Amino acid sequence: MLSDDQLLRYSRSIMLPEVDIAGQAAWLAARVLIVGLGGLGGPAAAYLAAAGIGELVLVDDDRVDQTNLQRQIIHAEHACGEPKVSSAAAGLQAINPAVRITTVAERLQGDALMQQVSQVDLVLDCSDNFETRFALNRACFAVGVPLVSGAAIRFDGQISAYDPRNPDSPCYRCLYEEGDEASLTCSESGVFPPLVGVIGSMQAMEALKLLAGIGEPLTGRLLLLEGKRMQWRSLRLRPDPECPVCKKENA
Numbered sequence: 001m002l003s004d005d006q007l008l009r010y011s012r013s014i015m016l017p018e019v020d021i022a023g024q025a026a027w028l029a030a031r032v033l034i035v036g037l038g039g040l041g042g043p044a045a046a047y048l049a050a051a052g053i054g055e056l057v058l059v060d061d062d063r064v065d066q067t068n069l070q071r072q073i074i075h076a077e078h079a080c081g082e083p084k085v086s087s088a089a090a091g092l093q094a095i096n097p098a099v100r101i102t103t104v105a106e107r108l109q110g111d112a113l114m115q116q117v118s119q120v121d122l123v124l125d126c127s128d129n130f131e132t133r134f135a136l137n138r139a140c141f142a143v144g145v146p147l148v149s150g151a152a153i154r155f156d157g158q159i160s161a162y163d164p165r166n167p168d169s170p171c172y173r174c175l176y177e178e179g180d181e182a183s184l185t186c187s188e189s190g191v192f193p194p195l196v197g198v199i200g201s202m203q204a205m206e207a208l209k210l211l212a213g214i215g216e217p218l219t220g221r222l223l224l225l226e227g228k229r230m231q232w233r234s235l236r237l238r239p240d241p242e243c244p245v246c247k248k249e250n251a
Helices: 004-009 020-029 043-051 084-095 110-118 130-143 195-212
Strands: 031-035 055-059 100-104 123-125 147-153 158-161 220-224 230-238
Touching: 020 195, 031 043, 031 130, 043 055, 043 084, 043 195, 055 084, 084 100, 110 130, 123 130, 123 195, 130 147, 147 195, 158 195, 195 220
Parallel strands: 031 055, 031 123, 055 100, 123 147
Antiparallel strands: 147 158, 158 220, 220 230
8 A cells, every 4th residue: 555645746647547556556666777877877767766666776887977967967066976876876865765776886797687687677778888788688588577778879869678578579689789899889979968868768658667567668669769850760670580589488
């Protein structure tokens, strides 16, 4: 049962028939892993905290730098030099003190990554490199946890959801070949400040939908945003029958 304080705080969500008490209760019971607390992870985490996700596990091995402040709005100038997970945690607690927050100030790999993924209900990939994206994808499909992946560079962004619980869902490896590590980064190419907020907020939306079983998730679809023309494209994704990560699920 929700307390009186929770009923008041989350009333605008609860009055939506698609959410109601059951959906809010599902959010309050959920544990979500967010990898990357920069331009994407900051707004995603803020909206999940505000919506009432029970626990957020924040993972990032980086520290706040002055060059981050142009777009990573979860961090303030006084946080420069601090671990991003600590800076983000402070901001999220100010938004909603009831949300439990666990911080991991290191780059998770191997068994450590698998352990964290196996203990959550959903993962948000807000990282900025292919190595981490492929590793998260493998871990999520190994343990059956849905993954919401976002990316942004220059004026262009993309978002999709991969759900190993759905036999028709492709995985991230079906979209990109492993070995494409020559990806662009914000430090090399720049990024338009509000773009990461748009994509990160949409990652939070997809996460909340998946956790509460609302509407139609982005599973099997890739949304691409061309920011300069503010034009969206939706591409249908199909499982690769030869994918080394999810082909067993496709059989």
